[in-house]
Structures are given as C-alpha cells and as structure tokens.
Amino acid sequence: MTEFTRPAAHTPPRRGLMFVLSSPSGAGKTTLSRRLLKNDPAITLSVSATTRPPRKGETEGDDYYFVSPERFAEMVAGDELLEWATVFGNRYGTPRAPVEVALHAGRDVLFDIDWQGTQQLQQTDAASDLVRVFILPPDLKELERRLTTRATDPADVIASRMARARDEISHWGEYDYILINDDADACLVEIRAILHAERLRRKRQLGLAAFVRTMLGD
Numbered sequence: 001m002t003e004f005t006r007p008a009a010h011t012p013p014r015r016g017l018m019f020v021l022s023s024p025s026g027a028g029k030t031t032l033s034r035r036l037l038k039n040d041p042a043i044t045l046s047v048s049a050t051t052r053p054p055r056k057g058e059t060e061g062d063d064y065y066f067v068s069p070e071r072f073a074e075m076v077a078g079d080e081l082l083e084w085a086t087v088f089g090n091r092y093g094t095p096r097a098p099v100e101v102a103l104h105a106g107r108d109v110l111f112d113i114d115w116q117g118t119q120q121l122q123q124t125d126a127a128s129d130l131v132r133v134f135i136l137p138p139d140l141k142e143l144e145r146r147l148t149t150r151a152t153d154p155a156d157v158i159a160s161r162m163a164r165a166r167d168e169i170s171h172w173g174e175y176d177y178i179l180i181n182d183d184a185d186a187c188l189v190e191i192r193a194i195l196h197a198e199r200l201r202r203k204r205q206l207g208l209a210a211f212v213r214t215m216l217g218d
C-alpha cells in the first residue's frame, strides 16, 4: 500500500490517464518507471515494440517486444501502433490494443517514450488524458557518466546518444511537468505526487456526481 492509497469504498471509478516520462537517454526514466510500477498497482507499463536488439538483461515482453524491421513495418501498416518514431537509428512504437484495454478499465498507463511519440499522443482523441513529464539530468557530465556506468552500450552508441541529448532536452517546453533527477528517491516522490494530483482531477473522477448525490441523500 502506498501512502496515497485509500479504501476502495471511498474511491469512485475514474478515467485512466496516460502518464508519459521522457528524457534524454540516460537521465533515469527506466529506473524511475520500474520503481513507480513496483508500488502502484493502478498503473501499467506500456511495453513498446522496437527493432533495437535486446541489451543484456532485457527480456521479451517485459522491457520491449523485440521485432524485426519487417514486422515493425507490418504493425505500422496495420494501424497496430498508437505512435511510433525512429530514435537513434532504430524504430520504436506503442502497441495500441493494451493501452486501450487498460484505459477503458480505468487503469493508468505509463509510457517511457521520446518527444516525437509524446507529440503524436497529443494529437489523439485521448489527449485530455495525457500527463507529460520531462526528466532532466543534473548536468550533461552526469548524463554521460550514467550512460557509461550503465554499461549497456558500446562507446559509439553512448557518443551518439550524448550528441542527441541537446536536441532531446530542447523539447522540455512541450511537457506539463519538469523534474531534475539528481536524487532518484526525491524524484520518485515528485512523480508520485504528480500522479496522485492528476488522478484527483474532477474530470477524471467519473463517479463523483453519483458519490456526492448519495452522500447528500439526493
């Protein structure tokens, strides 16, 4: 149970929201996402499809659906993706069906996607359910240190991700919330606070009118 959980009897049904975390590569969104998901059963990760090969330790269906370029093209042609983009030379996309199922069930969905995908979600009918969070590193030197100590990518891949960092960061103004991930614990507290407040928005609390009517005996 998180500090924000309340008894189900006092929780009217609500619309699920689409909670996006974006950042330059290495700022920490995967780390923060995993920690958020661990303690919050009301939010589900949108597992992306990608043509990038798996890193050591990554597993099919948990981290990504690893697909061939041909299969990815098929998913695009079949309208199976809610959004997609080419990032660092590979293709990434959000499978549409699991997101729609979760949102209809009133569950929140967490997206670890870049600014291109976030812009595309902003163009969908569900844009009013979008909450966009951008995570900044404390500085570029620390960003490079994190990519290096993560030790999942060769030096040329790290160099190309660092070369793109400025461009990625230039999109910070397109987001609703900006966090600096200096201390991961503190950043996670901030993410949980945003999620909690967004869940309480009147427009998302579908059963509120009925709840108040019952309370007032109307």
Ligand SMILES: Nc1ncnc2c1ncn2[C@@H]1O[C@H](COP(=O)(O)OP(=O)(O)OP(=O)(O)O)[C@@H](O)[C@H]1O
Residues within 6 Å of the ligand: 023, 024, 025, 026, 027, 028, 029, 030, 031, 032, 146, 147, 149, 150, 181, 182, 183, 184, 185
């Ligand atoms: N606040 C922090 N302080 C120090 N190290 C951190 C912090 N947050 C994350 N890290 C470390 O930085 C590295 C990169 O983090 P992570 O893989 O979560 O980044 P990312 O934004 O998801 O990157 P990518 O976009 O490439 O997937 C990891 O080794 C992680 O443990």
Ligand SMILES: Nc1nc2c(ncn2[C@@H]2O[C@H](COP(=O)(O)O)[C@@H](O)[C@H]2O)c(=O)[nH]1
Residues within 6 Å of the ligand: 022, 023, 024, 025, 048, 049, 052, 083, 084, 085, 087, 088, 092, 093, 094, 112, 113, 114, 115, 116, 117, 118
């Ligand atoms: N637009 C999308 N971007 C995505 C998706 N899944 C991941 N990403 C972003 O790609 C980069 C690189 O990820 P990595 O795992 O190779 O380090 C990162 O910024 C992710 O947020 C997606 O479905 N759509």
